[in-house]
Amino acid sequence: MSQKTDNQMLYKWDTIGHKKQLQQLEKEIAENNISHAYLFSGPKDVGIFRIARMFANILQCPNDLCHTCQDCKLIQSGSHPDMIVMTDNGETIKIDDVRDLIHKTNLTSYGKHRIILIENIERMPIEAQNSFLKTLEEPAGKTIFILTSNKINQVLPTIKSRVRRYSFYSVEDGVLKKYLQEKFGDNSDLDEIIQISQGRPGLAINLIKSPTILTEQRSIYNQIEFFLKKNNLSQKFMFVETLDQEPEQLELFFDAFSRYLRKLVYEYLSSDNHALKSRFTLEDIANLFESLEKTRYLIERNTNKKLALENFFLLTER
Template sequence: MAEILGNTVQQSILLHGAKNNSLPHSLLFSGQEGIGKKLCAINLAKTMLCASGNACGACPSCVQIDHGTHPDVIMIEPNDKGNIPIGNDEQEGSIRWLIGRISLASVHNQRVIIINDAHCMNIQSQNALLKTIEEPPAHTYIILISSERNQLLPTIRSRVAEYVFHPLGDSDLVSILEKSGIDRQKFGSIIPVAGGSASYALTIADDTLFSQLKDAYSAIASFVCQPEIFSYELSPIIQNIGAYKTIDLLINIFRLHCSTKSAVPWLYSALDQTHAVEIIKILLELRRGIAHNINIRMALKGMLYSLCFAK
């Protein structure tokens, strides 16, 4: 797992457990998006099933895992609607389908189940999976991956061994951006806003999207300084990169505003730090509401009006 940047302690512990058959059978990899949780889960599966036991990347098992065709590695991802449904035995990718697959004998000695973005399971799906997580079949390992651990039921969280992953360092982000062919001149703008996430860094490497986020930041900041009618529409950005990522990146920009203004010429100088902090609180409240299908546009507008009225 040495090729995965960051979180070396977590990787070392997991690798040691895999090689010594001491891993818990149900695990949770938690931490923000884009910090290597899924890559680590895949490499862990390779280590457990690799012919050499070292995730060599070249043996038939490792190659099958890379191509998503290994019979004993099942990857569950959210569907096009962003959900992991409870479904039925015939609905591939659903929780009941997964439970049915787990009940069958494995082809090799060990089997690894990876549920990416596990928080996208609704309550029914999580409850259906609970017994399997509590008592997995022999030689079966279940890895839940989540950037929103609090959306997992307490009964789920209490039955897994949790490994918390942390944001990547600036040097790690530089390496990732370089490997992705991003212009080095952009690094100084991208890295402070990425918040330690490779996914976010690569997202805002898109000039058009980064410009839209800056416009959203400026619209919010200018409204708080000179409240009139707030008409900025976040929906084009949300439709492009999703609600969580949109709000997270705006939070990162306002945090950057609080930390320094002189080094970032496009930050809105008229906004004082006190109100920038209040805006961050509003955005965090919006973020919590996403899971409950909050109307982001109306909620943001209402909370900004309340902030300005209180001012």
């Protein structure tokens, strides 16, 4: 058994937060109560797939995650014969990919388990999920599925009901800050980075490591502030065109906008005279927030992006 660390964890999960969930997983391992299928869900960039990988590694290693045995080495190099890992490459998982996967799960495994790790299972369209469901219902021998999702509402209920589910949440600001300070030292932008990250360590680390992403965040945030200050629909629509062409920018935009609205609410409640009080009531801001979330949801469901964003921007005019 591994040494207990001061966090009372049996294993070094190498992740921030999620203590409760990890302790529960450790309990299942200790009690040898492993399910044939797991679904870990929660926000992007909180380390869910990292945990899934670590969990798979613990299950495969005969020495409780030693990092030195053959299994650990093969997993680290991505060439373990009993691990099929489908990381999110931004592409849809097609029905043919699922068939291929089913074929692989039927081959004999070498070691303790055959583990199939799939990042963001919602990448499977409904028909692919349905076809995948059959393997979940009749798992081949020693196969264990570990699935993750950032968009749990896009996963079929029939899949959800056949897996052991774990929900993960964003990490507390204080915990995140302490971790970043310990790991990266002092950083004059740290408070801003914490604010932008909204409890997502993956994003915070990206912002620390890549100042260009931080600059981009700032510029889009300033752009939003500018847009909310006055009516200028044609400029807003031109901006929508640029967002429409770059999908990564879209996520940045939604994050920055919700951050800006949070700031507005805070200002509203804490001071009498903030810049936008003459333009928006507190109720307007709440409505904008709701519409922003709705727009994000619609776009995720493949609604026309441009149209949805233009409709949203109409609400920012007075």
